[in-house]
Amino acid sequence: MTYTVQKLAALAGVSKRTLRYYDQIGLLKPAEINASGYRIYTEKEVDLLQQILFYRALEVDLNTIRSIVHSPAFDRKRALEEHRKQLAAKQQQINLLLGNVEKSIQMIERKGHMSAKEKFAGFKEEKLAENEAMYGEEVREAYGEEVVDAANQKFRDMTAVQYEEMQKTEQQLFLKIKEAMQTGNPAGTEALQAAELHRKWLAFTWPSYSKEAHAGLAEMYVQDERFTAYYENYIQKGAAQFLRDSIQHYTKG
């Protein structure tokens, strides 16, 4: 059984253009080019195309697909078993996205008839959803599921008053860091007060405190430029660095 572009395209549910492109980049070459220059495909190419499409469905880029399916070590059955695993994972991932989309929709629906209390709860949920969608995987990887869930729960349980307290504490922290930076000494009284304020601020969302975790977070402030930028913006250049040093002295003292 042989196929022309049209036939194969219809069979596999891809466009003719796609087949031409795959030929062009050497991903799927026809078995033969006939006298009139037509591309002729056979069963072998059909099987290969199937594999290619599986990888494509998993969002593997064509370059990588090429090196996989043309590798001499390529084993169809093993590949299929891997597909099963990856597809299941993908489905779960989409399910997660769906959950967040769903939450957003519900927020919109409910906002109209919410009391102030409910609106605050909604506000918190929004913040959590934002966080989860953007940093969820990263943070869960670093701190573990339970810690993150506990922290989120603590955030949920906050009252509006507590939330304001937290905001105020952060402002105080910023001012204190600025003050401390004027002394230039990350081990001085001012600096240690800043570290203390930072600890207090943390306590609003962290379920428990440990010096190690505190120092670890401080380290991240200089490692991750998003945090660095955050502090430098609200305070001044070198703020993240200074805070890190202060916290190190604080946790070691």
Next chain:
Amino acid sequence: MTYTVQKLAALAGVSKRTLRYYDQIGLLKPAEINASGYRIYTEKEVDLLQQILFYRALEVDLNTIRSIVHSPAFDRKRALEEHRKQLAAKQQQINLLLGNVEKSIQMIERKGHMSAKEKFAGFKEEKLAENEAMYGEEVREAYGEEVVDAANQKFRDMTAVQYEEMQKTEQQLFLKIKEAMQTGNPAGTEALQAAELHRKWLAFTWPSYSKEAHAGLAEMYVQDERFTAYYENYIQKGAAQFLRDSIQHYTKG
């Protein structure tokens, strides 16, 4: 507090180019362009960028994001519902692909043959419309938002391995039912194996097993046309009926 491109980029974890692009396409315009032509952003734009990035994390395209963040709540809701639909469609498609994978593996193991058409099941769009009944908006209306969300939550809480196992079991169940239907005997070995697989599949979501509940669910498969449609869609006509009969023999034997 104001931000230049660099600052905002670092803060939000995106590139300067991205901000420039978002300005260009009118997705996120700076609050002001100062005398030297610099882009100046304020807190308002920071918030907006957060929102944009949230939707981007949900794989919404920038054009849609623009209409979401710059529109009233009503349009926002519609856009999100549309996105939800797309994600749901993607999920169904992956379901079909999982069926394809399972069948391909079985065919290799049993040295059977698949038609060229079967090899591309799930890659073509054809069948998706019929699945509306099980995954589309309709089912949300029929069972209510809460029930559907709760069901999805259950899958979300499963580990990737559990989920993969469940998918695998379901696909094997489909294949076994098809096989059993060829014998025509809902009390035969094949049919009982199918019922057994169905029990195994159930175990992933049911906390405990009882013959009565199993038989009850089987009965529902023929009573509720949505379930009937689901099985007939993935297997063939009469599948729900046949499975019901098989389970009845299984639970009574």
Next chain:
DNA sequence: AATAAACGTTGACGCAACGTCAGCCGCAAG
């Protein structure tokens, strides 16, 4: 045998969502 429809072919340009140059301007520090 002529002709039209339905195929096939090769360029070539367009698209999203940026990355990555090049070339230029403004401004604070050494």
Next chain:
DNA sequence: CTTGCGGCTGACGTTGCGTCAACGTTTATT
């Protein structure tokens, strides 16, 4: 005064195709 940093605007590159246009082949119909 020049060095370095940050800002700016083009403009071209990338991936995986969609969508013409212009032209050759095969097949069906007149």
